[in-house]
Amino acid sequence: MMLENQTLAPSDGYVTADGRQIGGVMMDLRNITLRFGGVEAIKDISFDIREGEIRAIIGPNGAGKSSMLNVISGFYVPQEGEVWFNGAKRPPTKPYQVARQGIARTFQNIALFEGMSVLDNVMTGRLRQMSSGLFSQALWWGKAQTEEVENRAAVERIIDFLEIQSIRKTPVGRLPYGLKKRVELARALAAEPHLLLLDEPMAGMNVEEKEDMSRFILDVNDEFGTTIALIEHDMGVVMDLSDRVVVMDYGRKIGDGTPEEVRNNEAVIDAYLGVSHD
Numbered sequence: 001m002m003l004e005n006q007t008l009a010p011s012d013g014y015v016t017a018d019g020r021q022i023g024g025v026m027m028d029l030r031n032i033t034l035r036f037g038g039v040e041a042i043k044d045i046s047f048d049i050r051e052g053e054i055r056a057i058i059g060p061n062g063a064g065k066s067s068m069l070n071v072i073s074g075f076y077v078p079q080e081g082e083v084w085f086n087g088a089k090r091p092p093t094k095p096y097q098v099a100r101q102g103i104a105r106t107f108q109n110i111a112l113f114e115g116m117s118v119l120d121n122v123m124t125g126r127l128r129q130m131s132s133g134l135f136s137q138a139l140w141w142g143k144a145q146t147e148e149v150e151n152r153a154a155v156e157r158i159i160d161f162l163e164i165q166s167i168r169k170t171p172v173g174r175l176p177y178g179l180k181k182r183v184e185l186a187r188a189l190a191a192e193p194h195l196l197l198l199d200e201p202m203a204g205m206n207v208e209e210k211e212d213m214s215r216f217i218l219d220v221n222d223e224f225g226t227t228i229a230l231i232e233h234d235m236g237v238v239m240d241l242s243d244r245v246v247v248m249d250y251g252r253k254i255g256d257g258t259p260e261e262v263r264n265n266e267a268v269i270d271a272y273l274g275v276s277h278d
């Protein structure tokens, strides 16, 4: 399978090394440039994310990975370039509007409500699905009641799936780091995203926690068909998990392809793989 240099047409799918069928383009980033004053964090980068794939963005510190994830999530609007999602060009959009379009994310520094239970934290991920008005919710009427039951059921399914039943009533502040990360994943999944963005999902984890998180990411992709884009420093994890990898360095794209292709790319070896990280 040769994927380097975007040889696929937008509607083409491909079959992964482990035999999964990947679909056409879901998100297309075209000639994205993002500046902070005089700093060009992203310089004319193009790549796509396809239905059902696990796509990684890697690169040394300061390469522009977080900036790119923030462009995808709508947090930053690039000065140049276009973001296409599900076949339509996305106008400058607020993150909450992006969330409504089916994109959810986790954060590098965990962003949970520490005093609230695991269950309540995961429930906050359902806000997008709650459409009934405050008045009927307050009175527990009709649609609001049905919604509440559906939301609870969906959240319980995710809690089971991520194997956090035993801590569902525990305040998040009391949990070890690895479990907090899992709760954050649960909250993002509660939104039933089509595209899930993971910002360094393994950062700060021990080997066992990393193995667990890798398994859950693969299971989410497999079980729910969720498309996943992630930033990750741990190269072993990236190479094991990802179908395709974009490599950034000093704001530029220097590689794009399967883990195997990227591993053998001279520019990538020079810029990143030869450099010890963390």
Ligand SMILES: Nc1ncnc2c1ncn2[C@@H]1O[C@H](COP(=O)(O)OP(=O)(O)OP(=O)(O)O)[C@@H](O)[C@H]1O
Pocket: 036, 039, 040, 041, 059, 060, 061, 062, 063, 064, 065, 066, 067, 068
């Ligand atoms: N809000 C900001 N204001 C000014 N400069 C910024 C801002 N965010 C990022 N930058 C700059 O943009 C460049 C890319 O940063 P970014 O955080 O996107 O890189 P990164 O690859 O995610 O780095 P790391 O691996 O260290 O998290 C850096 O030079 C950084 O200093």
